[in-house]
Amino acid sequence: MGETIAVLFVFFVLITIGFIFYVKVVKSNIEQEKDEFSQLRSVGVAQRVMFLPELQCSEDNIIKDNCIDILKIDSAQSLMKENEVYYYDLLQFSEVSISQIYPVEAKWEIYSRSLEGFKSKFVTNIPISLYNPSTRRYGFGVLAIETFSK
């Protein structure tokens, strides 16, 4: 009788250890998948911002890649404030800013909707040309996209 109880005890201990191990593995996999999803979301938001027609340069209806029109920025800022819900669907909880590095330094905040108590934050910096249509010259800028997730 005592032996049977001992064997059963060891058996259940092993089962418990196995279960704890399995739960830990599943938990770490879920965390990993969550992190990967946040990363993909961050990449998605970065790409959406890079191709926003509200900011992109164009000439005779031909779009220029990796280029932001400086004269469009002010209008885009006010447009994004007026249509918060529409842009939330596109950009979710993120902060988008454009910094001009050369020839002169300048900074524009395009969209800002931060998340309180966020668990992870991804910052993506993309070098981008800043086109001034009045002078027809390009400056060197950086498009900074910060995405938040819980």
Place this chain on the structure above:
Amino acid sequence: MKTQTKSKNLVVPRKSGFSTGAQMEILGLAIVVVLILMATIYIVSFLVIKTPTDYRKGFVSAELASNMLNTLLKTAAKDCSQLTMTELFQDCAQGQGIVCSNGQDSCMYAESTAKKIFEKTLDKWNMKYEFLAYTDINAPLVKAGSRCLSEKRSKLFPIPISSATMYAKLDICG
């Protein structure tokens, strides 16, 4: 009485011998169980635990080198009659006829501007890089950063000049 002592004498050594054998068997079983457990953990760690994929790093490093170079080459130089960096590199490779308003020739101006831009971007983001503009890779006309020792993302941009082709190359390390 004699038979009783005999039987007692017979039982005692047999009992102790059986006990040692059983202990050895249990020890053997325990070792087998531990080995099976270790093998299971090893297999599970391979099958169940996935290696994390860094999607963002892949995207950023793929975009960074090409965007950086494209943007740099399009940028207008503020002290050189608003010529683009491409035009300055071309002049640098073709004999440095251009002198900028700050007194620097095209090679020096292009190099200082490139360094200024990299300082505010790649250096600030703690990224190692090497930028070269050359017609002959062994004698670069413009150089910034230091050579990548291991993995790198590279972007090569050919620039046409009168005699041949020059290249602008940016390596982002890591």
